[in-house]
Amino acid sequence: MSRDFTWSPSQKKAARAAFDLAVARELKAIRQHAETMLKDNKEDRVIWKLEEYLYEKRREIDQKYDYRYSVLMLVFPRLVHEGWLALDELDGIGEEKTEVFRKLLDLNRK
Amino acid sequence: MSRDFTWSPSQKKAARAAFDLAVARELKAIRQHAETMLKDNKEDRVIWKLEEYLYEKRREIDQKYDYRYSVLMLVFPRLVHEGWLALDELDGIGEEKTEVFRKLLDLNRK
Numbered sequence: 001m002s003r004d005f006t007w008s009p010s011q012k013k014a015a016r017a018a019f020d021l022a023v024a025r026e027l028k029a030i031r032q033h034a035e036t037m038l039k040d041n042k043e044d045r046v047i048w049k050l051e052e053y054l055y056e057k058r059r060e061i062d063q064k065y066d067y068r069y070s071v072l073m074l075v076f077p078r079l080v081h082e083g084w085l086a087l088d089e090l091d092g093i094g095e096e097k098t099e100v101f102r103k104l105l106d107l108n109r110k
Numbered sequence: 111m112s113r114d115f116t117w118s119p120s121q122k123k124a125a126r127a128a129f130d131l132a133v134a135r136e137l138k139a140i141r142q143h144a145e146t147m148l149k150d151n152k153e154d155r156v157i158w159k160l161e162e163y164l165y166e167k168r169r170e171i172d173q174k175y176d177y178r179y180s181v182l183m184l185v186f187p188r189l190v191h192e193g194w195l196a197l198d199e200l201d202g203i204g205e206e207k208t209e210v211f212r213k214l215l216d217l218n219r220k
Contacts, residue, residue, distance in 0.1 A: 027154040027157060031154045034148065038141070038144065045137060047164060048164075051167075055161060
């Protein structure tokens with residue numbers, strides 16, 4: 001992973017689109033979880049559980065979604081591993097990169 | 111307000127009941143506000159506004175609801191002023207105390 005990858009303009013554009021797609025999906029999932037927490041719990045103190053949940057998610061999202069090209073090669077495989085992106089949604093960023101992801105994800109599965 | 115008030119067992123019981131009633135009302139209002147925020151905003155980023163709102167409310171509630179008898183004489187008038195308690199819901203804590211609240215609240219209105 002210490003190898004440097006180059007990013008052409010079109011690859012950068014594809015990377016940005018995939019990144020934004022993953023954020024959007026994750027925000028939607030967090031929102032749905034928040035709505036379910038409120039819906040399923042009649043006890044008003046649930047708001048403190050919700051506060052804790054959102055606080056942790058905000059920290060997690062802030063930390064995870066780091067768009068520097070130097071770390072993107074670690075961000076994307078994580079997003080695929082967690083299910084926020086499919087590997088083929090990263091096709092546009094270059095085969096030499098997705099090939100690395102594929103190998104990393106295979107290792108993770110073993 | 112530097113005057114010391116005494117709290118009989120029945121007055122303590124009434125104080126606790128009023129205090130708990132105010133907390134319960136405020137938690138319910140916070141919950142309803144949270145539900146409305148989610149309902150009225152289709153943008154998923156609303157979860158971060160919700161997180162901020164709940165974080166501030168938790169801090170406010172933690173700070174406001176202080177059940178030490180030494181500060182209760184300041185807590186109750188605030189709760190009445192903010193509408194979480196009616197003055198007559200504090201009848202059980204002793205007339206000498208509610209009389210002080212009445213004067214304080216009158217001053218606040220002027």
